[in-house]
Amino acid sequence: MNLKEKIDEYANFPKKGILFRDFSPILRDPSAISYVVDEFSKHFHPNDFDVFAGIESRGFLFACVMAFKYHKGMFMIRKKGKLPGKTEKISYKTEYGKDVIEIQKKSLKKGQRVIICDDLLATGGTASASAKLIEKMGGKVVSFAFIIELTELEGIKKIQKYSSKSLVKY
Numbered sequence: 001m002n003l004k005e006k007i008d009e010y011a012n013f014p015k016k017g018i019l020f021r022d023f024s025p026i027l028r029d030p031s032a033i034s035y036v037v038d039e040f041s042k043h044f045h046p047n048d049f050d051v052f053a054g055i056e057s058r059g060f061l062f063a064c065v066m067a068f069k070y071h072k073g074m075f076m077i078r079k080k081g082k083l084p085g086k087t088e089k090i091s092y093k094t095e096y097g098k099d100v101i102e103i104q105k106k107s108l109k110k111g112q113r114v115i116i117c118d119d120l121l122a123t124g125g126t127a128s129a130s131a132k133l134i135e136k137m138g139g140k141v142v143s144f145a146f147i148i149e150l151t152e153l154e155g156i157k158k159i160q161k162y163s164s165k166s167l168v169k170y
Contacts, residue, residue: 046072059077087102148168
């Protein structure tokens with residue numbers, strides 16, 4: 001299957017000069033979802049990790065599907081103020097300024113091995129911050145899983161010390 005054919009492109013979204021690559025059509029096609037899961041299943045062995053983490057918000061969908069396939073749990077990495085209860089947070093720089101992400105303290109046990117999922121790797125800021133936050137909480141980042149990677153933005157450089165798998169590269 002050619003996943004690039006399933007990805008929509010929107011010029012000047014969310015702001016002028018940006019070409020937004022949208023993986024939503026994959027979600028509408030059960031065979032495309034199965035293909036994505038099957039491709040990642042070739043890369044990740046179930047004995048090598050304990051849990052998936054999904055980066056807000058599209059990463060949640062992807063992490064849930066993967067967790068279901070592997071019979072593992074998943075937790076959410078969210079923007080500040082979106083999670084109830086006690087959280088651990090980290091601030092980081094983005095291409096648009098500064099941001100804060102957080103994880104519920106109950107979500108991750110010390111020593112758990114994590115695969116971080118997101119739909120897209122762009123500049124790598126959120127991915128890198130997510131890894132640092134998981135490590136701050138005592139977890140171990142095993143790998144990243146992305147459906148799309150925008151190679152010209154070189155986000156992979158910010159997470160190069162980790163394993164990473166992207167299915168579609170632009």
